[in-house]
Amino acid sequence: MLKEIFVKSAMTYEYPPDGGTVPIIDPYDGCTIGCPYCFQLEDETWNTDLNVKVNISDVLQKELIQWNKEDTVYLGSKCDPYMEIERKYQLTRKCLLELSKLNLKCMVTTKAGSKLIFRDIDVIKPMGNKFTLLLGLSNLQQLSEIDDYTLMSNIQTANQLHRMGITVWVFITPILPGITDIDSMISAIDQDIPVFLDKVRLKRNTRPALRLESFIGNHYPHLIKTYKDIIYNNKDVYYEDIKEKWGKTERVKFVFESSNSTD
Ligand code: SF4
DSSP, rough: OOEEEEEOEEEEOOOOSSSSEEEEEESSSOOOOOOOOOGGGGGGOOOOOOOEETTTHHHHHGGGGGOOTTTTTESSSSSSSTTTTHHHHHHHHHHHHHHHHTTEEEEEEEOOSGGGGGGGGHHHHGGGGEEEEEEEEOOOOHHHHHHGGGGGGGHHHHHHHHHOOEEEEEEOOSTTTTTOHHHHHHHOOOTSSSSEOOOOOTTTTSHHHHHHHHHHHHHOOOGGHHHHHHHHOOOOOHHHHOOOOOOOHHTEOOTTTTOOOOO
């Protein structure tokens, strides 16, 4: 159920296993993109409602007064900041406006596939190198609809923004054997854009692992053995091949090698 809520704090913090503290702004709590591998699903209470933090930008404005300008803020962890609902509420845009006023560094993560980010070009472009878009390509809805990756909405967005001078990093995380054709995807992405890759990292019997297994069984039944091997035996032949092939290419980076979850 959609709920409009009022929050007392705008910034939340995540503590990755490698140490450190990651400041996050989630204008929404809940996500409509529906990635079955989403690590947020480990929290059974997450996404039971779609919470819209209607006052978040006002709260953020006050919190940013004390903000250390050297710290990067991440926008989007428990939501996709550019999912459809943003068209109506414009909370991502309002938060970006607050960050841009103070010239703060921010990274926005999305795999929504809408072109909604172009609405905010007037805010993003003046932010210059303070703004980075982390664009995810493992959007199963998009992947199921496309054979020619040059036509994939998120790849087109990456290339268009890059050509407009916006810093874009592309993430194929996770690589989905039998679904993501990495060679074709990398070829379709402009040569100067860094591409980050990672394998499926899901702990067996967790909600995301069970959800991905069920999704593959329903939509790609011929791949079920491959995914069971990945989830239950930690065996991912395709990923090893990709590492072998792309491991020495400078713009292709392999991430989260020590992590156990995937986003
Ligand atoms: S991985 Fe990101 S886009 Fe996908 S459901 Fe989770 S929060 Fe939404």
